Structure formats: structure tokens, C-alpha cells
Amino acid sequence: MSSTPLFRNATEPVWCDGCGDFHVLDGLCAALEGMGREPRNVALVSGIGCSSRLPGYMESHGFNSIHGRALPIASGLKLARPELTVIVTAGDGDIFSIGATHLVHTVRRNPAITLFVMDNGVYGLTKGQQSPTTPPGTQMRTAAQPVGDASVDPLSLMLSLGCGFVAQAYAADQPAMQQLMQQAIEYPGFSFVNILSPCPVFRGGMGIYKELRRSISRIDDSGHDPADLAAAHALLASAEAPLAGILFRRDLP
Amino acid sequence: MQKVIVGNHAVSWGVKLARTEVIPAYPITPQTQIVEELSEMCASGELPARFIKVESEHSAMASAVGASAAGARAFTATSSQGLALMHEMLHWAAAARHPIVMADVNRALGPGWNIWTDQTDSLSQRDTGWLQLYCENNQEVLDTTIIAFRLAEALDLPVMLVLDAFYLSHTSEPVDIPDQALVDSFLPKREAHYKLDINEPHAFNALVKPDDYMEMRWHMHDAQRRALELYPQIESEWLALTGRYYGMIEPYRTDDAETVLITTGTVTSTARYVIDERRSRGEKVGLVKIKMFRPFPVEAMRAALKGIPRIAVIDRNISPGNGGIFAQELRSALYGSDSDAAPQFNGYIVGLGGRNVTPDTINGIIDHVQSGETVDRPDIWVGVKA
Numbered sequence: 001m002s003s004t005p006l007f008r009n010a011t012e013p014v015w016c017d018g019c020g021d022f023h024v025l026d027g028l029c030a031a032l033e034g035m036g037r038e039p040r041n042v043a044l045v046s047g048i049g050c051s052s053r054l055p056g057y058m059e060s061h062g063f064n065s066i067h068g069r070a071l072p073i074a075s076g077l078k079l080a081r082p083e084l085t086v087i088v089t090a091g092d093g094d095i096f097s098i099g100a101t102h103l104v105h106t107v108r109r110n111p112a113i114t115l116f117v118m119d120n121g122v123y124g125l126t127k128g129q130q131s132p133t134t135p136p137g138t139q140m141r142t143a144a145q146p147v148g149d150a151s152v153d154p155l156s157l158m159l160s161l162g163c164g165f166v167a168q169a170y171a172a173d174q175p176a177m178q179q180l181m182q183q184a185i186e187y188p189g190f191s192f193v194n195i196l197s198p199c200p201v202f203r204g205g206m207g208i209y210k211e212l213r214r215s216i217s218r219i220d221d222s223g224h225d226p227a228d229l230a231a232a233h234a235l236l237a238s239a240e241a242p243l244a245g246i247l248f249r250r251d252l253p
Numbered sequence: 254m255q256k257v258i259v260g261n262h263a264v265s266w267g268v269k270l271a272r273t274e275v276i277p278a279y280p281i282t283p284q285t286q287i288v289e290e291l292s293e294m295c296a297s298g299e300l301p302a303r304f305i306k307v308e309s310e311h312s313a314m315a316s317a318v319g320a321s322a323a324g325a326r327a328f329t330a331t332s333s334q335g336l337a338l339m340h341e342m343l344h345w346a347a348a349a350r351h352p353i354v355m356a357d358v359n360r361a362l363g364p365g366w367n368i369w370t371d372q373t374d375s376l377s378q379r380d381t382g383w384l385q386l387y388c389e390n391n392q393e394v395l396d397t398t399i400i401a402f403r404l405a406e407a408l409d410l411p412v413m414l415v416l417d418a419f420y421l422s423h424t425s426e427p428v429d430i431p432d433q434a435l436v437d438s439f440l441p442k443r444e445a446h447y448k449l450d451i452n453e454p455h456a457f458n459a460l461v462k463p464d465d466y467m468e469m470r471w472h473m474h475d476a477q478r479r480a481l482e483l484y485p486q487i488e489s490e491w492l493a494l495t496g497r498y499y500g501m502i503e504p505y506r507t508d509d510a511e512t513v514l515i516t517t518g519t520v521t522s523t524a525r526y527v528i529d530e531r532r533s534r535g536e537k538v539g540l541v542k543i544k545m546f547r548p549f550p551v552e553a554m555r556a557a558l559k560g561i562p563r564i565a566v567i568d569r570n571i572s573p574g575n576g577g578i579f580a581q582e583l584r585s586a587l588y589g590s591d592s593d594a595a596p597q598f599n600g601y602i603v604g605l606g607g608r609n610v611t612p613d614t615i616n617g618i619i620d621h622v623q624s625g626e627t628v629d630r631p632d633i634w635v636g637v638k639a
Contacts, residue, residue, distance in 0.1 A: 048334075064364075064366060066334060066363070067334060067338075068309065097308040097309065098279075098308055098309040098310075098338075100308065123280055125282070126280035126281065126282055126285045127285065129280050129285075129306065130306065132308070142289055142292070143292060143296065144292070144293055144296030144297060145296050149306075
């Protein structure tokens with residue numbers, strides 16, 4: 001493990017072997033240290049789920065909050081202590097399901113908070129139910145029939161809500177993920193990075209890493225202008241593989 | 254048919270045998286197995302119910318309310334934070350008189366985060382208007398699930414059946430699964446007294462002014478009180494069919510007892526073991542198990558405890574600032590009932606957040622109450638580290 005000692009504490013994560021969240025933890029520690037931030041100036045707020053264990057493994061201030069409620073708690077924290085770097089680390093079940101209404105209104109208010117969603121497309125902590133980002137047709141271990149509900153597309157949703165910084169990263173691509181994390185944290189408003197963080201135990205097995213590495217399409221390579229909202233929508237609509245990079249970035253005054 | 258099943262699956266079997274029609278669900282530990290098993294039963298066609306996985310517990314109860322308003326038999330299950338999130342809809346389900354049945358697997362509330370058993374989640378829903386039935390073993394869980402639908406639909410009130418996390422939810426026990434025909438004879442298809450019906454249109458839940466609101470609450474309260482008469486009748490029918498009877502309360506070896514424990518849930522089984530052991534040494538000890546918390550069986554408790562000189566209430570829950578919740582309810586129920594001989598009455602707080610309650614714990618409580626030591630506070634915390 002290449003954990004950076006400055007931000008990583010001594011607690012051993014309870015995540016399963018092969019969990020993408022190990023990469024997110026390592027990447028976030030490295031990104032923050034690389035930016036010259038200090039643990040005492042960073043506050044991490046999470047909800048409930050496997051991903052929401054993350055603040056417990058870092059030296060910074062941590063708040064393992066209630067299922068779905070990380071964003072309003074982080075908003076209050078940022079209001080009281082605007083000088084802190086406030087980061088929300090949550091899962092897809094947390095943010096796009098039980099806490100989805102908070103997403104809408106946090107984007108509207110545009111606080112200088114960064115949201116990293118560790119998107120594995122499954123409720124892992126409760127052992128493998130379909131989540132809002134599980135693609136239709138997926139056969140979950142906990143269901144007799146494949147998923148029938150439509151899934152939420154996090155990038156499309158955030159563009160539609162009017163979020164000023166919308167990006168996607170792949171957890172196992174450390175350099176690219178760390179760079180995106182730093183850009184998101186430096187963004188002066190509400191920033192969002194959807195991190196594809198596989199759950200090989202409940203969705204896709206270890207093969208999911210190879211599949212993602214092969215299939216991911218880097219936005220940088222496409223000549224896309226992240227300032228162009230219409231182009232972002234178009235790129236997303238035409239994408240045949242998961243995108244990685246900054247999809248949209250609106251410069252704020 | 255006998256099956257060895259965990260408490261969670263005993264609930265699922267009860268829900269299946271009750272021919273439940275709509276099941277909205279959201280996963281939460283340690284309840285998830287209940288709805289998982291039901292989802293399997295629905296998918297295989299064994300249970301021809303509509304199953305919907307919703308986006309939160311609040312929505313689970315809201316969907317149950319919608320289904321019930323259309324006349325369907327509806328069920329959901331939850332625990333702890335999930336139950337707390339439902340709070341608004343719990344009031345709604347009861348006041349709109351929906352006979353929904355829900356299983357709550359007792360789990361401690363955060364923070365600190367904890368998934369183990371503790372009754373504070375269900376007991377803090379005391380004033381929502383739901384009936385509450387606490388279970389001791391997996392057979393009782395299955396039977397109570399079926400009985401709960403019958404009771405709910407007779408009163409037009411929702412019923413919560415409650416079981417301990419892990420000690421029951423994840424523990425396997427042999428359970429007698431009644432035949433479908435037997436259950437059908439006990440629990441016919443729901444005939445909703447009021448429902449959304451296109452042939453007879455109604456609008457529900459309009460603004461109610463001070464002129465009428467109080468009467469609505471009186472009717473709800475009156476229906477709760479009627480459960481005190483109705484429940485034993487319904488259970489007697491179940492007894493005739495299955496040979497099993499639990500009662501709103503169950504006195505155990507209290508006949509000549511001088512010390513009586515008050516217990517709920519799985520702590521009761523541990524306490525029975527302790528009582529038997531001490532009885533074999535000639536000690537006059539017994540217990541009263543409380544199964545029904547709402548409505549609170551005041552008269553039954555007064556009768557069961559008449560003349561008992563020492564009472565020790567064991568609470569696996571806490572109302573901060575006022576002590577154990579069963580102790581408060583019971584103290585209030587007994588006030589003035591036997592003014593010539595007020596008993597020594599001690600309340601003990603044990604096992605919060607799933608801390609084990611062993612025979613040693615219960616022996617310690619009996620020793621303490623028998624020592625006659627007076628305490629200057631209403632609650633005694635057992636085994637709290639300094």
C-alpha cells in the first residue's frame with residue numbers, strides 16, 4: 001500500500017480485498033498532501049455505506065454521518081468554518097437514492113464543497129442489492145431476476161442540475177484520479193467527481209478492473225471543451241464507454 | 254411443517270402465509286434478510302405480491318400507506334435509523350387508520366454507530382399510534398406476524414412486531430410453519446372498511462379543523478384500547494388452531510413469588526433459565542414477560558403483580574433523563590393500584606447497543622433487588638465501566 005503517512009491514519013480498513021475504495025483512500029491522501037493541505041484544515045463528511053468508512057481512515061477531521069445526509073451536514077460545517085476544505089465522500093446508494101433531494105439543493109446553493117461519489121453500482125454494506133446506478137439487466141446476487149429499474153446516470157444528472165464542475169474518474173488510475181481530485185478541491189464552488197470504484201465481491205468480480213481499464217474513454221483525448229455545456233451533453237449522449245476526465249467546468253467569477 | 258430458520262425468515266414466512274399483497278422495501282442491517290427472502294418468494298411466484306425496492310425507509314412506509322389506502326394488505330420491515338426516518342409516516346399510517354404490519358428488528362440508534370440490539374428505536378415510536386408486540390423466539394415471531402395482520406385489520410390500526418437484532422434475527426431455531434389452509438381460515442382476505450375505489454370515490458386526509466380533530470384522535474385512542482379485549486380473543490383462536498398462546502403479558506412462576514422480574518424480548522428466555530435455577534434452590538422468584546407495549550396492558554399488569562413485594566424491571570433501552578421506558582410505563586400503571594402495599598420497585602438498564610445480558614447479569618439484578626438496598630434514583634445501570 002502506498003499510503004501517504006501525512007493524511008493516512010493507522011486504522012486498518014474493513015473493506016473487502018479488491019475493493020476500489022482502497023484506491024480512493026490512497027488517491028485522496030496523496031492528492032491532499034500534493035496540494036500542500038494539512039489534515040487539521042480538511043474535514044471529511046460521509047454518509048452510510050462501505051464508502052462512508054473512508055473518513056475513519058484519515059488523519060483529517062472526519063464525520064461518519066447519517067445515510068443520505070452528508071451534504072446538508074457538510075453545508076452546515078462549511079458555513080460555520082469556511083476556512084476548512086470540506087469534502088464529502090459518499091456512495092451511489094447514499095447520494096443518488098436516500099439523499100438525492102439534498103443533491104439538488106446543494107448544487108443550487110453552490111457551496112465550496114467537493115463531492116466524491118464512490119460509485120460501485122451496488123449496496124455493498126447490506127450485501128449486494130441493486131443501487132440507483134446499477135445498470136438495468138444486471139443480475140444481482142440478492143435478486144431472482146435481473147434489475148428492471150432504469151439507472152441514474154450521475155454525470156447527466158449533475159449537468160442537468162447545473163453543477164459547475166462535473167467529472168468522472170476511475171479509482172485504479174491513480175495519476176488521473178489524483179489530478180481530478182485536486183482540480184475539484186481547488187474549484188471555488190460545488191464540485192462533483194463520480195469515481196468508478198469497483199465492488200468485485202458483489203458486482204462483476206475482479207474482471208471488472210480489466211474491463212474498465214480496457215473500456216474507459218478519456219475525455220482529454222476527444223478534444224472536448226469542458227466549458228461548453230452543450231458539447232458536454234452531446235459527448236455524454238454519444239459515449240459508448242465510461243468517460244474519465246472533466247466533462248464540464250464553468251468558470252466562476 | 255417444521256423448518257429450522259432464522260428469526261428474520263420467520264417474519265418472511267409469516268408475511269407469505271398472510272398472503273400479503275404489497276411489500277415496499279429498503280435494505281438496512283439487521284433487517285435485510287426479511288425483505289430479501291420475500292423478494293425471492295415474490296420472484297418465484299410462491300407469494301403473488303407486488304414487491305418494490307424504494308429509495309428510502311420514508312418512501313417504504315409512504316408506499317405501504319398508498320397500497321393500504323387502495324385496500325391492499327401491506328408489509329414492510331426496518332430497523333433503527335430506518336425506523337427513525339419513517340417517523341413522520343408512522344404517525345400518518347396510524348392516524349389515517351391503515352392496518353399495515355411492519356417488523357422492526359431492534360437495533361441501537363447512532364451515534365456511535367452500532368448495529369446490535371437495543372429497544373430504544375421502537376420504544377421511541379411509542380406515541381405514533383402503532384400497536385407494538387415484542388417477541389421472544391422465532392416461533393413467536395412467525396405466529397405474531399400472522400396475528401398482527403388480523404389484529405391490525407380488525408382495528409384499522411398499524412401493528413409493529415418487534416424482534417431482537419441477531420439474538421433472534423440471525424439465530425436459527427426450529428419453527429412450526431402452519432399450513433396455508435389453516436392461516437387462510439384464521440386470516441381471510443382483507444376487507445378494507447374505507448379505500449380508494451373508482452366506483453365509490455372518496456377524498457382522504459383533507460384539512461380537519463379544531464371542531465373535529467380531537468374526535469379523530471379519540472377514535473384512534475379508543476381503537477388502541479379495544480385491542481386489550483380483542484387481542485386475547487384473536488390469540489385464543491390461534492391457540493385452538495395451533496396449540497400456541499403467548500398473551501399480552503405472560504406471568505412465569507409468579508404464584509407465590511416475592512421477587513418478580515419484568516422482561517421483554519430474548520432477555521426473557523435468559524431470565525426463565527435463571528428463575529428455574531433459583532426456584533430449584535427454593536427461592537420465591539418469578540417473572541412477567543411483556544409482549545404488548547402498545548396499548549399498554551395496565552389492568553393485566555396490575556393483576557399479575559398484585560401483592561408482589563419486590564419488582565425489578567429489566568430495560569434494554571433508555572429514555573435519557575428519565576430511565577428505562579418499560580419501568581416508567583409500569584410505575585405509572587401501578588400507581589394507586591394497591592396503595593396499602595406499594596412494592597419495592599427497581600429499574601435496571603442493561604444491554605444497550607447489544608451488550609450481552611447473561612444469567613450472571615440477571616442473577617446480579619435479583620441479588621440487588623433482594624438485598625433491599627434503596628436507591629436514590631429511578632434507574633440502576635448494570636455493568637457500566639467507570
